Amino acid sequence: MKYLLLLRGINVGGKNKVVMSELRAQIEALGYEAVTTYINSGNAFFETEEPLERIKTKIGDMLATYPFTIYHVILSRDAYLADAAQVPDWWQEPLARRDVLFYTDQVDYEDMKARIQAMPLHDEVVYFGDRAVFWGKYTESEYLKTSYHKYLLKEDFYPQITIRNGKTFDKLRDLLG
Structure with a gap:
């Protein structure tokens, strides 16, 4: 495998x-x-x-x-391919930024999910996959106002996630395919 x-x-x-x-x-x-x-x-x-x-x-x-x-x-x-196959339609839209937050075994998934869901999203969308959080930002000019930028880095779980941008995520999917 x-x-x-x-x-x-x-x-x-x-x-x-x-x-x-x-x-x-x-x-x-x-x-x-x-x-x-x-x-x-x-x-x-x-x-x-x-x-x-x-x-x-x-x-x-x-x-x-x-x-x-x-x-x-x-x-x-x-x-990996199962998560990639389940992303919502917005993942394929022309977003300013797309990031995938893979969480390690050390992350308390339910706590992380609750904390992200409590964040006030601004010009952004979030999807919780089985092994990663998919985060899209619509406009580059609004990036500094997003929860991704303002709050994510401050979270206790942040050191226990590894992030790949959308382009890298897609390339890894293709290489696994």
């Missing part, structure tokens, strides 16, 4: 450096096959027949060897 590993907060502004070629080698050393990465922001694909819980343990132990915490998400191809 094919899997996608998403890392949070790496290679941003010269901090939390993870070299993709080294990451590929580390994943291969765990016994996983067909290991590839996409761009430098921590998107890795691999194949294995191991159960997901075993994969999570092995990847978690590997990432714990870094001198900084790396929150991460591991999704099966089927889980």
